[in-house]
Amino acid sequence: MAKTIAQEFKKGLWDEIPPFRLVLGLCPVLAVTTTAENGVGMGLATTFVLICSNMLVSLLRNNIPSKIRVPCFIIIIATFVILVELLMQAFAYGLFLELGIFIPLIVVNCLVLGRSEAFASKNKFVPSLADGLGMGIGFTLSLGVLGAVRESLGTGMISGVQVFGPSFEPFEFMVQAPGAFVALGLLLCIMNILGKK
Amino acid sequence: MGDITVLVISSIFINNIILAQYLGACPFVGTSKKMETAIGMSGAVVFVLTLAGTITWVINTYFLVALEIEFLRTIAFIMVIASLVQFVEMFLKKSIPSLYAGLGIFLPLITTNCAVMGVCLLNVQDELTFLTAILRSIAFAIGFGLALILFAGVRERVNLGRTPGPLKDTSIGLVTAGMLAMAFIGFQGMV
Numbered sequence: 001m002a003k004t005i006a007q008e009f010k011k012g013l014w015d016e017i018p019p020f021r022l023v024l025g026l027c028p029v030l031a032v033t034t035t036a037e038n039g040v041g042m043g044l045a046t047t048f049v050l051i052c053s054n055m056l057v058s059l060l061r062n063n064i065p066s067k068i069r070v071p072c073f074i075i076i077i078a079t080f081v082i083l084v085e086l087l088m089q090a091f092a093y094g095l096f097l098e099l100g101i102f103i104p105l106i107v108v109n110c111l112v113l114g115r116s117e118a119f120a121s122k123n124k125f126v127p128s129l130a131d132g133l134g135m136g137i138g139f140t141l142s143l144g145v146l147g148a149v150r151e152s153l154g155t156g157m158i159s160g161v162q163v164f165g166p167s168f169e170p171f172e173f174m175v176q177a178p179g180a181f182v183a184l185g186l187l188l189c190i191m192n193i194l195g196k197k
Numbered sequence: 198m199g200d201i202t203v204l205v206i207s208s209i210f211i212n213n214i215i216l217a218q219y220l221g222a223c224p225f226v227g228t229s230k231k232m233e234t235a236i237g238m239s240g241a242v243v244f245v246l247t248l249a250g251t252i253t254w255v256i257n258t259y260f261l262v263a264l265e266i267e268f269l270r271t272i273a274f275i276m277v278i279a280s281l282v283q284f285v286e287m288f289l290k291k292s293i294p295s296l297y298a299g300l301g302i303f304l305p306l307i308t309t310n311c312a313v314m315g316v317c318l319l320n321v322q323d324e325l326t327f328l329t330a331i332l333r334s335i336a337f338a339i340g341f342g343l344a345l346i347l348f349a350g351v352r353e354r355v356n357l358g359r360t361p362g363p364l365k366d367t368s369i370g371l372v373t374a375g376m377l378a379m380a381f382i383g384f385q386g387m388v
Contacts, residue, residue: 023223023226023227023367024223025223026222026223026225026226027219027220027221027222027223027311027315029222030219030222031218031219031220070279070308071276071279071280074275074276074279074308075272075276078271078272078275078276079272081271082268082269082271082272085268085271086268101315101318101319101322104270104271104274104314104318105220105311105314105315105318107271107275107314108275108308108309108310108311108313108314109309109311110223110309113309176382177216177217177219177378177382178216178375178376178378178379178382179375180219180375181371181372181374181375181378182371182372182375182376184371185364185367185368185369185370185371185372185373185374185375186368186372188367188368188371189363189364189368190363192362192363192364192365192368193363
């Protein structure tokens, strides 16, 4: 049993790492990864919602009639999203302003709903918790990496520290919309190459 | 009148919902492999987004703001969108079966399309009037359809060519989307 829980946790970190292996929840991935910090902040907010909703859905899985399960899941998720929204407003106001409408939009992040539907509604409490935690950390890592790549190439620094030295000409394209698509596409390609070995 | 024209044109081209605002990227990647599915999805989005934009504006102004319960906005909007989608599905099935057959499987997917929810939230955030909120919702929906259909066309051609293994499918798709987004940046000179 202990081994399978570890497996549920680990698959989110590499085998099924969102958003690369499971192409879900792309909007925040593209929108907030202009800096590494924003990416990680968004990742952590999503992780919180993912873990909480996975736990609650798993506890209630025998009480939710299957016909109306999706609206039920959405209400559960929306509740936790409002919680995150209020918490961030209180404790991380700068990040809250930076992420803007993408915090309420966690509600429609297909990754969260997808895990509730595909995993938590069919599994017990502890594996669901592990799944939520693994997926959440995987998501945070991906956002952090993508944010770091875009920020370092687009502005030449990460959180105010020069990365490539003073002679580096910032590649502004990377922090604009097209750069987001191209960077994600190329990272996906690198993941495919690494995954083959 | 001039303001409204500028609003509509800039919402379709300059602030294109997918390529400049990053909303609705999941269906953009997910339903663009074939032209047919792209057209079906665009139709469904235009339909639902127009209705959702109108209804959420009314609910926000006369209910959430009037009763000072704005913190419930997220849950209220998602419930409106989810039930609207369900209602539209039932209505179309009964009265316009041909349209239902066309949109079919795309309707339920719209509930989790961030473009719909995103536009409703943006309308509230920018404090638009009723008329401009409706017009902007329609314009954003048209922009969504335009980008999706253009992208599907490009992607069908790209898939005919021989792509290097690791770049296949989603990867090359995203890079292509980046090129398309670059083309849309060119529209910034229009207004």
